[in-house]
Amino acid sequence: MGNVYTYINSKTHKKRVLINCHIDTETYKYKMVEDWVKKYGMDYTEYKTGPIPQPYPDHKGIDLRGETYNNIYVVVSGKVTYAGNRNDSRGNYVEIVNGKYTFLYMHLSDINVYTGQNVLEGDLLGWEGGTGGWPPHLHFEVRENGTPIDPYNIAQNGLATVEVKMPTISAVRLADPTKVRVNFSGGYFNNTGDAPGYVAIRKGNINEGNGQIIHYTGIMNGQATISNVSTTDKICVFAELGISWGGFNYPKSNIVYFEPNVNMPKVTASRNPDDPTKIDVSWTAGNVPKTLTAYLVARYKDGSSQFIKWSVDFNKSGNHTFEGVNPDKDINIFAEADTNASGYHQSNEVLISKVITVPEMPIVTVSRDTTDPTIIRCSWTAGKNTNSVGMKSYMLARINNKQTNQKLVQNLNFSASGSCIFTGVSIDEDIYVFAEVEVDGGVKYYQSNIEILNLSKPEMPIVTVIRDQKDPTIVRCTWTAGKYTGGSKYKSYMLARINNSTTNQKIIQSLDFNKSGSCVFNGVDINNKVHVYAETERLAGVAYHKSNITILDPSIPLMPAITAVRDTTNQSNVIITWTAGKYTGAPNMTNYMVVRFKEKYQGSGQIIQYGLDFSKSGSMTVKGVSTTEKTFVYGEASLNSKYYETNTIIL
CATH class of the missing domain: 2.60.40.10 (Immunoglobulins)
Incomplete structure (x- = not known):
């Protein structure tokens, strides 16, 4: 296991960056992040706070005035992430990263480091100059996690306390023995980012340093493969932190040794x-x-x-x-x-590779729901070898057998019998339904038998229609059970159309024709033909399906048969009886009995009895009937200025 190192950056080289530099307080003033530097002496002993100075309120570093070609040294070790000139006001500049800190050195006359180089505190970084800004000076800037901070304390004291736990490494010489794969684990570095470390492979022992290969990489956790490794020398492999702080000389991980001239078998x-x-x-x-x-x-x-x-x-x-x-x-x-x-x-x-056992697919049976054809019910027999490792089992319902338009029921077990349901399936196209087993993410597919459900045309009910015997304006409908007439895409209703006109009709909505039932129309015309039938509308009028059509003719009342006799005990009383008639009870129809003397229609007098019900048999006695004149007796019904008579009895 790696040791835990705690140390602070050395101050040994702190003043090297300050040699022959000073602040021109009249020309160079600058902004810090939290505090404002108004003046520095050469020894950096005076530090004050104050309001934002002008004329550079957005300046984020320290400008150190000096002479061209003064040596500039690295203040804090790290990795050079940029060294060059981007043709802007920074001139020649160097950017060095150490964990969460970034250090910028601008306006150099020349640069002594290169991008990607790991540099140590005190290394010669370059020479002061006036590129990108004049007169000659060094712009020194520090950022923490990308945000500029006061560089004074960094220049004076270095970085804060750093903790490093070196990783444990293991190494494998691969089948190509000139390559070594190194694994890192358990490392810790308390700065943001990975430590500036590397993997070293040396011939011989750790301290010999003969023929060293350096592979720069993040070494706290992860993996690296190193090429061109000697196979004829004993080698040692270790991870090392590329910095020397607080007297600790380049912290190292555990060391892995490889013997020379090892030739593994094929x-x-x-x-x-x-x-x-x-x-x-x-x-x-x-x-x-x-x-x-x-x-x-x-x-x-x-x-x-x-x-x-x-x-x-x-x-x-x-x-x-x-x-x-x-x-x-x-x-x-x-x-x-x-x-x-x-x-x-x-x-x-x-x-x-694993053995792919060819599965025995189940036998699939499929049917549409009789109530809602957008529901498909699937069942299957038990298959074999359909749930091995790497297999996915599911049921598919493809519209017109197109992969781009399908429904899927996942995670099924075809090794045992079972069932599943598809909902919301199209009813206007052919549906291909089958079980499928996918192997190794699509390397192979196995299918069951394929069941094809054709376009689901509804089976409409058989409708029976009659007028009410008493009130012909009432039409009574009954129907047998149909199929496939329900579901979210269907509207089912009963129609009564006068002379089959779509502009003069009655409708009863929201009926269920998947089971037998009945309904009643009221106020139906009795003077014209009426066409009555059930209808199912699909997809908001895309298709209509009709039942049988019953045509009701105009409903002429069937008047009752009457009998009339004089009372044997009183000849002025007439006893009248009648049989039951039909269609005589419409709401606006008047039923009455007429007794008229001398002549039937132009008699010398009459007796009329209103409020009778000719839809059922009945009797009545009419008193005060003439005994000296011929008497005419008959029933009559009137509706909308039309008159209907029974038979006539002459007394």
């Missing part, structure tokens, strides 16, 4: 053709010192677990069989040899 492997849970491995002879621990590895590609064959002699060819391997997972096979210092020599890797 590995071949295949899945046993008779048993997919076995992996047969063989290797050629290599050159692996006995001081290394040598072994064979079978590791699942997802890193979940591994098999290891220990104590293998890779100095001669051999073979081994791994047993109990999960055939549903990809697995990597390779040889490895290591020391106790985390240095791993690795052979080539052989990837054994």
Whole structure:
């Protein structure tokens, strides 16, 4: 594990940046972020606050007046992120980053560092000048997380306390032995960003420094691969922090050693053709010192677990069989040899792909809901091998078999029988419904049988229509159960059209024709033909579906049959009886009995009895009837200036 280092930047080189510099208080005034510097002496001992000075209220650094070609030194170590000239008022300038701090040195006459270089406190950065601004001076600026801050304390005291925990590293010499992959973990650096560190590979031991390779990278956590590594020398690998603060000399991680002239065997492997849970491995002879621990590895590609064959002699060819391997997972096979210092020599890797078992797809049965055809009900029998690792099982409903217009029910289990429902499915196009299993993110697809549901034309009910026997303005409708007439895209209603006119009709809305039912029209015309039928409107008028049509003729009343006789005990009383008639009870129809003397229509006198009900049988006695004149007896009904008579009895 790495040590935790706590230290503060050295002040040793603090005044080097100030040599032969001074502030021209009349010409160069500047803004700080929180405080305002009005005057600095050469020793930076006077520091005051005050109002915003003019004429440079947006100036964000210190201008240090001096002579051209004065040496300018690095105040705080870090990495050079820019060194050059962008043809603006900054002139030649250098930008150095250390964690969350950025240091800017502007107007240099010349630059002594380059972009990407790691520089240390006290290194010669360049020479003072007047590029981008005159007279010659150094603009020194400090930013914290991109925001300018007062550079005075940084120049005086360096950075605040810094904590570093060096990472633990492990290293693997790859199948190409000139490449070493280094893994970092557990590092800590309390400044923003990663520490200015690098990976070093040296021949021999740590202190020899012979033939060193430096790979600059963030080293707290992560990975780096280094090329052109010697295979004939013993090497050591370590991470190092590229700064020396507070007397700590370049903090280092643990050290990993690799022995020279190690030649790992070449590995071949295949899945046993008779048993997919076995992996047969063989290797050629290599050159692996006995001081290394040598072994064979079978590791699942997802890193979940591994098999290891220990104590293998890779100095001669051999073979081994791994047993109990999960055939549903990809697995990597390779040889490895290591020391106790985390240095791993690795052979080539052989990837054994998982076994893809062809699934036995279920048998799918599909039907539209009889009430709402936008609902499709699916059921299936049990399949086999449809839920292995890497498989996705789902049901599809494709409009006209187009992948761009489909519905999907995910995460189904086709290894057991089951069912699912699609809602909101189109009713105006053919629907292709089937189960599908996707393998390895789309490498292969397996489909069940395909069920095709054709355009769902409604099956309309059979409608029966009659006029009310008493009141012909009332029309009574009944119907049998239909199919596919409901759902969100359907409107079902009953129509009574006078002479089949769309402008003179009655309508009863929101009916359910998927089951038998009834409804009543009131106030229906009795003098014209009436066409009565059920209708289902789909998709707001795109299509109409009609039932059978019943035509009701004009409703002439069927008058009752009457009888009339004189009372044998009193000849002036006439007893009248009648049978039940039909359609005589309309709201505006008047039923009455007429007894007229001498002549039927122009008699010498009459007796009229109103308020009778001819829709059912009845009787009455009329008194005061003439016994000397011929008497005419009949029933009559009047409606809208029309008159309807019964038979006439002459007494």
